[in-house]
Amino acid sequence: MQIKRYEANSIQDALTRIRADMGEDAVILSTKRLSGGRQPLFEISAARDDRDNVASPGRGTSGKVERKGDQPEGVERLAGRIEELTVLVREVREGAAVRRELTELKNTVNTLFDLLDLRDREKENHSGVFYHLISNGISSERARRLMSLVRKVTPVGRGEEAEQLDAVEELIRTSMKPLPGEVKGKRTLAFVGPTGVGKTTTIAKLAARYALAEKRSVGLITTDTYRIAAVEQLKVYGKIMGLPVEVAGDGVAFRDALKKFSDRETILIDTPGRSRKDGNHLLKLKGIIRDAPVEMHLLLSPTASREHMLDAAERFGIMDYGSIIFTKIDECTRFGPIYDVVDQVGKPVSYLTNGQNVPQDIEVAEPGKIAKLIVRNRLN
Ligand SMILES: Nc1nc2c(ncn2[C@@H]2O[C@H](COP(=O)(O)OP(=O)(O)OP(=O)(O)O)[C@@H](O)[C@H]2O)c(=O)[nH]1
Ligand SMILES: [Mg+2]
Numbered sequence: 001m002q003i004k005r006y007e008a009n010s011i012q013d014a015l016t017r018i019r020a021d022m023g024e025d026a027v028i029l030s031t032k033r034l035s036g037g038r039q040p041l042f043e044i045s046a047a048r049d050d051r052d053n054v055a056s057p058g059r060g061t062s063g064k065v066e067r068k069g070d071q072p073e074g075v076e077r078l079a080g081r082i083e084e085l086t087v088l089v090r091e092v093r094e095g096a097a098v099r100r101e102l103t104e105l106k107n108t109v110n111t112l113f114d115l116l117d118l119r120d121r122e123k124e125n126h127s128g129v130f131y132h133l134i135s136n137g138i139s140s141e142r143a144r145r146l147m148s149l150v151r152k153v154t155p156v157g158r159g160e161e162a163e164q165l166d167a168v169e170e171l172i173r174t175s176m177k178p179l180p181g182e183v184k185g186k187r188t189l190a191f192v193g194p195t196g197v198g199k200t201t202t203i204a205k206l207a208a209r210y211a212l213a214e215k216r217s218v219g220l221i222t223t224d225t226y227r228i229a230a231v232e233q234l235k236v237y238g239k240i241m242g243l244p245v246e247v248a249g250d251g252v253a254f255r256d257a258l259k260k261f262s263d264r265e266t267i268l269i270d271t272p273g274r275s276r277k278d279g280n281h282l283l284k285l286k287g288i289i290r291d292a293p294v295e296m297h298l299l300l301s302p303t304a305s306r307e308h309m310l311d312a313a314e315r316f317g318i319m320d321y322g323s324i325i326f327t328k329i330d331e332c333t334r335f336g337p338i339y340d341v342v343d344q345v346g347k348p349v350s351y352l353t354n355g356q357n358v359p360q361d362i363e364v365a366e367p368g369k370i371a372k373l374i375v376r377n378r379l380n
Pocket of ligand 1: 354
């Protein structure tokens with residue numbers, strides 16, 4: 001499998017380049033308009049299966065790039081424009097850019113309140129490290145606690161800030177729950193989390209990792225029967241990687257699917273993202289999975305506010321998740337709220353995802369890496 005990402009001023013341009021570059025069998029995985037800049041800019045991810053005998057799905061935003069050479073040029077241009085409009089309509093509907101701005105604003109206001117709170121409540125002379133932690137988005141309460149622990153091991157003077165920062169990083173690293181070591185034998189992993197957090201994309205990345213890199217036999221199950229597009233999205237990935245996909249909308253179908261995959265070493269289960277108002281959704285999901293031996297991963301993204309992540313971490317508690325995956329790290333500039341979440345729930349972090357590219361944009365989340373991210377806003 002070969003997956004590539006293209007940027008172009010129009011979808012038509014991108015399709016032409018993809019056809020020339022990857023051939024007629026390339027499959028479009030995602031189309032997205034990038035914000036900023038005067039000219040419109042689109043990002044298109046395309047994949048090609050290197051094996052000959054895999055059928056490609058139909059055309060569309062998740063379909064095969066059809067041969068259009070025998071169509072009049074005007075028709076082809078029109079088709080490209082329609083694709084662009086589809087992306088724009090989807091974007092307006094989701095209000096993604098506006099939501100991102102609002103979240104950023106909310107985070108800034110939070111930080112401001114944290115600082116005001118400090119000014120009112122404390123006359124203590126805090127070091128720059130303390131303010132650094134707060135401006136990274138760690139709550140004042142947790143930053144205060146970290147600093148009082150740090151003061152016990154390092155001097156408070158201004159000259160030692162670099163040393164204090166190292167000590168905070170080390171403190172966070174050692175406070176992280178380690179992941180259980182390499183799990184051998186059969187594994188069944190389910191992925192839950194808020195709408196659009198990246199569940200299906202993360203499953204595709206992990207499926208590729210397990211199937212292609214680790215040569216395990218992998219089966220995919222989706223319990224997301226709310227949206228046809230959701231089933232299609234997983235099926236496209238399944239097709240590209242040559243992995244079977246089962247759809248299970250209720251407990252009986254789910255157990256059937258598990259039975260069908262009884263010879264598979266790794267089973268990955270996709271679940272639907274539903275509005276937080278739909279309280280029954282999690283109960284229903286729990287009812288479907290019931291007592292199946294599943295490793296449950298909760299996906300959260302620091303592109304959401306601290307409150308949003310803490311709220312989701314609590315709501316999804318009913319699913320008994322054993323670890324957290326933080327997604328869309330690449331879209332974020334401050335990572336302090338990750339510390340609040342991890343400290344609050346006391347669960348290990350299994351993976352970090354840092355981009356839309358399947359399969360490469362995912363990393364195992366070692367405690368040292370997360371501590372660096374929280375304290376220094378970078379992964380390495
Ligand atoms: N920048 C960035 N985008 C990501 C990442 N992971 C997923 N996405 C994008 O986020 C969007 C939603 O991803 P999905 O995998 O469909 O999310 P989901 O949680 O399955 O969504 P629902 O099933 O609707 O709840 C897609 O445009 C993905 O390409 C990531 O690590 N970084
Ligand atoms: Mg999904």
